[in-house]
Amino acid sequence: MSEHNARSRRRGEELINAIHTAVLEEVAEVGVARLTMEGIGKRAATPRTTLYRRWSDPIEVLLDALYHMHPVEEPTPGADDLRGDLVRALRLMVDWALTPAGRAVASILTDPKGSPRVHEALFERVFANRGGTFTSTVLRHYAERGHFPAELLTPVVADIGEALVTKRLIDTGAPPSDADLKAIVDQAILPAVGLRPA
Amino acid sequence: MSEHNARSRRRGEELINAIHTAVLEEVAEVGVARLTMEGIGKRAATPRTTLYRRWSDPIEVLLDALYHMHPVEEPTPGADDLRGDLVRALRLMVDWALTPAGRAVASILTDPKGSPRVHEALFERVFANRGGTFTSTVLRHYAERGHFPAELLTPVVADIGEALVTKRLIDTGAPPSDADLKAIVDQAILPAVGLRPA
DNA sequence: ACGGTAAGCTACAGCCGTGTATCTGAGCAA
DNA sequence: TTGCTCAGATACACGGCTGTAGCTTACCGT
Structure with missing residues (x-):
């Protein structure tokens, strides 16, 4: 009682x-x-x-x-701002990574004892529903519009942004600032698609 | 008895x-x-x-x-083969990552409950003893010899190779092949230092 | 208003890791 | 050879998580 x-x-x-x-x-x-x-x-x-x-x-x-859980938000490339859209895509990724769901996914992906079952379920649910990685959605959009040669958009190039953001998150534990994201875009992604920023 | x-x-x-x-x-x-x-x-x-x-x-x-534990082997840049030396540096990294020590380090870095103490001890022991990351040793060497402008060798650029290798290890669980490493060097690292491969 | 479903509450036996306390006997040095 | 040190073998109480069982009772549909 x-x-x-x-x-x-x-x-x-x-x-x-x-x-x-x-x-x-x-x-x-x-x-x-x-x-x-x-x-x-x-x-x-x-x-x-x-x-x-x-x-x-x-x-x-x-x-x-x-x-x-709610699917991950997809980047929506605007008209004519590849650089800005890439930064926004990475920001989207960072924001998601800091979410409980994002941290959960990270924990699963890096678990040494993670079973294939869990791994697969993860990709089905979290990644398959989206058009691809965060930056590759943007990059594909601009490649189709002829901003850079489409053949430069390889799997490796599509991974550059996410890889660098991930590494930073792991190394420092702190979320990258906008300046960090811009540096990644300018110094790594854009050169890889043949666009050296002014 | x-x-x-x-x-x-x-x-x-x-x-x-x-x-x-x-x-x-x-x-x-x-x-x-x-x-x-x-x-x-x-x-x-x-x-x-x-x-x-x-x-x-x-x-x-x-x-x-x-x-x-034994310190990580450092890449030793040769005379005049930036591309080859970068691939070798990444190979070195992959080999080390597959080692028990490498896997241990990975596990520590990605543990959500990892205490600062462990984290610090890790950087002191495993990373501080070396000149830097795997590829940056090579890149610094060639930048000093004028193969590309030294100001292009930013922290972001120094991280590209390791970041992509790490992402691949996490995503696929399998070690990258030599072809994968070459793709990373050609499509991501070299463009970032202003050298588009022929 | 009634009855079924399922949430909430114990309780319990079993297993596993912890931390400590002995006791033994192998290896080493004087 | 003697004696000290310390690896090796139990043993035990404690606490946490597990998986199951049984009961009470709030919620909801009819």
Whole structure:
């Protein structure tokens, strides 16, 4: 007795959303390796029994959360500003990476014990829904409009921006500033597509 | 009673080396997050009590191992082959990354719960001893000899090769082939220093 | 208003890693 | 040879996570 429940009982979607949010936060904070039903339950303020009714282990909860999370925003290239659009695409990537979902994905990708299953599920859900990587959407757009030779847009070139942003995130732990992103665009991406900035 | 010990008892350095090897292998396999005294002890075939006599927890064992491991080999730029030297530098990096020590380092860098202490110890030991990143050693050498303008060798440019190799390792899990490395050099690094390959 | 579904609450046995406390006996030095 | 040091082998209590079981009770549809 005693009104030990200030909030009313959650059911269905509301509860599941809370759990999804909880897993993503949890994995972002402690990593896939340390993900436990206990931790998820505590964070979502739900007993473990509720979790076991629906999922068999923490990884399943995580996968389910990834399948239901909002897709990553895609860069929308404007009219005539390749440089600006590239910076915006990278900014989009950084913002997403700092999200719980982004951190969760990072944790999964770098887990030495990550099973192929999880890896695949990740690519299906998070990356396949999008047109490609962040910068390559922009680059393809401008290549089609003849701003630079399309044959220069190789897989390696499409990866340059994301690779440098990722490295910076790993090395320093801090998000790159706009100046950093501009430097990446000017000094690495643009030269690779044959456009040396003035 | 029963020669339950085929091998004789290890002492001092021999034992410690075995333990160091064990931690690095262990962390490479399961990640820092799942590192336990139990696991290290099993792999080194030594009781946990021996570990506790010297170290207080698994991280300490790992740090000690990192401090005592062989430094990373440095690229030695040859006379007049920037392209070839860059590929060799990246190859060196890939080879090292596949090493237990390399995998251990990767695991540490990407651990969400990684303490600043471990992070710092890592940079002191593994990176500070070297002249810089793998490709930057090569690039600096050729910049000094006037093969390209030295002001193009920015921090961003110095990171391009390592960043792309890292991304590939993370994405595919498989080591890049020589063709991949050549593509990285030709399509990303050389253009960035103003040298478009023929 | 009623009844079914499922969330919330214990409880429990089992496993695994922890940290400590002994005890033994091998290896080494004086 | 003697004696010290320290690796090796148990043993144990503790705490955390697991997976399951049983019960109560809030919510919701009819």
